[in-house]
Amino acid sequence: MQSVLITGANRGIGLEFVKAYAAQNWQVYATCRNPTLSLELKSIGKMVKILQLDVTSQSDISQLASDLNGKAIDILINNAAIHGPRDSSSTYGNINLEAWIEVMHVNAMAPIKIAEALLPNLLMGSQKKMVFISSMAGSISLRGSQPHHKTGGPYIYRTSKAALNAAVKAIGFDLQSKGVSVVALHPGWVRTETGGWDAPGSPDHSVAAMIKLIDAATPNENGVFLNVDGAVIPW
Numbered sequence: 001m002q003s004v005l006i007t008g009a010n011r012g013i014g015l016e017f018v019k020a021y022a023a024q025n026w027q028v029y030a031t032c033r034n035p036t037l038s039l040e041l042k043s044i045g046k047m048v049k050i051l052q053l054d055v056t057s058q059s060d061i062s063q064l065a066s067d068l069n070g071k072a073i074d075i076l077i078n079n080a081a082i083h084g085p086r087d088s089s090s091t092y093g094n095i096n097l098e099a100w101i102e103v104m105h106v107n108a109m110a111p112i113k114i115a116e117a118l119l120p121n122l123l124m125g126s127q128k129k130m131v132f133i134s135s136m137a138g139s140i141s142l143r144g145s146q147p148h149h150k151t152g153g154p155y156i157y158r159t160s161k162a163a164l165n166a167a168v169k170a171i172g173f174d175l176q177s178k179g180v181s182v183v184a185l186h187p188g189w190v191r192t193e194t195g196g197w198d199a200p201g202s203p204d205h206s207v208a209a210m211i212k213l214i215d216a217a218t219p220n221e222n223g224v225f226l227n228v229d230g231a232v233i234p235w
Contacts (some may be wrong), residue, residue, distance in 0.1 A: 003027040003125065005073050007055055007114060008080030010038040013133060013187055016207040017077055022047040029073070031055075031064065031080075055080045055110035056102075065117040072124035075214060078111035079133045083157050090154040100156045107160035112167050122180060130171065131214055134184040134225065138162040141234035165225055165235060172223025181217040185210050188228040 004021050008014040009030035018030045022044050031053035032038050041050055051067060054060045084103035089096040115130055122128050136142060137154075138161025165184055172182035187206040209228045225233045 001027050002074045004075040005029040006077045006079055007031045010041045013203050014079040016203040018044060018048060020207050020211060056105050061113055061117050068121055071121055073121040074125035074127035075129045076118055076122055077131045078114055081107045090156040092155060095155055103156045103160045108163035128179055129181040129217055132164060132168050132184045134164055134186055135161045136186045136233055138165045139233050169223040176219045176222045179219055181219050182222045183217045184225045186227050186233055
């Protein structure tokens with residue numbers, strides 16, 4: 001049986017990934033901070049095993065690796081993320097340092113530590129794929145080129161995703177020889193807590209498109225940054 005581990009699985013894009021893979025009869029390891037409160041996640045069915053994980057806790061990450069010791073994982077989807085401040089505290093001249101550190105920890109540092117901890121499980125799997133849900137907001141090349149771009153923030157969110165992208169590129173290089181596929185995906189502008197409830201895209205359509213990209217991923221394209229439509233996004 002194929003298996004997938006998804007972080008931030010109790011809402012938004014993470015929850016849609018759980019539903020999609022469970023519907024295909026995959027063994028789904030779904031992580032979230034508070035399993036007892038994740039009622040919709042619990043209702044999906046027997047293919048889903050819910051595991052407690054605060055991605056910023058090294059002890060939680062170590063416990064997760066211990067709980068999954070000896071279990072093969074075909075695909076790791078590092079999805080958990082936060083946006084951080086949406087007001088002036090994320091703009092140049094007034095950046096909230098504590099919020100910046102928190103967002104960097106969740107969005108850039110935690111996914112890499114989880115990928116480190118679960119690499120032995122991935123090497124046991126048949127697909128060996130690491131997926132990082134990123135954002136076009138992290139593209140340095142595109143900053144200022146889009147119609148919706150405005151002067152200023154959100155510096156905090158953008159820099160966290162840029163840092164994640166840089167790490168994904170490096171991981172892709174390091175793991176290519178081990179046969180591990182590594183890809184960063186932009187899910188599009190989707191109606192979630194992070195994307196905002198006025199976004200035009202739906203999580204289920206985004207996830208269906210991203211699963212096709214995950215299926216097609218190979219180590220030959222490691223470190224690539226793809227839009228939900230398959231187009232390569234410049235770094």
